[in-house]
Amino acid sequence: MPTDATLPARARAGDELRQAALEQFATVGFAATSLQQIADHAGYSKSSVLYHYASKEALLEAATTPAIEKLEVLVAEFAAGRRSDAARGAFIARFVDLLLGERLAVHLFVSQGHSLRGIPAIERGNAAIRVLADAICTGASLAEQMRFGVALAGATYALVAGATFFDDDEMSQLVTSYSDDDVRAALIDVLTELLIPAAGR
Template sequence: MTTALELQTIALREFTSAGYAGTSIQRIADLAGVSKAAVLYHFASKEELLTAAIEPALDEIEVVLERLLRAGDQADERGVRAFVTEFVDFLLRRPLEVHLFINQSRSLREIPAIARAEGFMTGIAQYCQERLDDEEDRVRVAIALAGSAYAVAASRDYQPPTVGDEPTASTGFEGEAVRTSLIQVMTEILAPTPIARRS
């Protein structure tokens, strides 16, 4: 029998590749090899399934934001690197969710879980923007944050697999070398800003 977690995984891949609006409960059932009733046994609606699928990622990004806010104005160079590392690790751990947030959040904001995701991402951006007076620094931070998220989200093939398959192979954005490079490049982009220079 297909578990609720397996259904969440299948649904997340399908929501990412075909879009939330283009995905039906029946399609998820077909991919899982179960009846529509079996999916509805675990999840009363497509929205409930989406929420269950992205909630672990939302909990993770909430922790990233809370740590950033606790650092306040005391964030030194090590603190910035710690944030960048945590942010990059989140992106690499949760590429499907990041892809969904980047590409579909505007059309899905009426869904509370998506609104929550937008709130966290806005919170991170506001934290950085409020500490910058220079427009060039603001652009630099926006590029570092959004660019790294987009690079990870856009680097993968999100075609939905059949039940039992491993996630679809990426196009190279995985492994320790990519992680190290993302951390280094983000840190270099942020280096000229007061956020990174604060000591």
């Protein structure tokens, strides 16, 4: 008896498992997450997980691919485009939106991207980050590289990891008590301040 008869069973189960896997991978870690845990969280059996996804790795790939594709598009456009202040501003806004829209995948990627080498989906993300880093670093001073690194890594970690950090044991008087819109605006301000010298204060 399906809870939602309007959806095709195949896609529903697949999506539920993918979502449960993403949550576990991001919060507990890929290596520390067992297929049994994912199955339990989604309300299926371990065998069902392996029916829908060929392996644990394939499940990771399915869970991260959408976010990585968005990142690739964003990075490619930034790398190709001009470095004008307007282009930077647009990049910042889209970057923040990507962070907010794909919190779990980004968190997974940021904190485990290094230790999950060799998995194709992760490697694609690493490659995108490298392209971004190259675009930032070519012809930039160490100070400017540092500004970019601090800004992007800081925004990423403050939002994604920081949010999950305070979420579970106490409902935190912190970031989570603000709406995503407020956070988005404040974050864009800080990044703009850091990366667009002319526009800031």
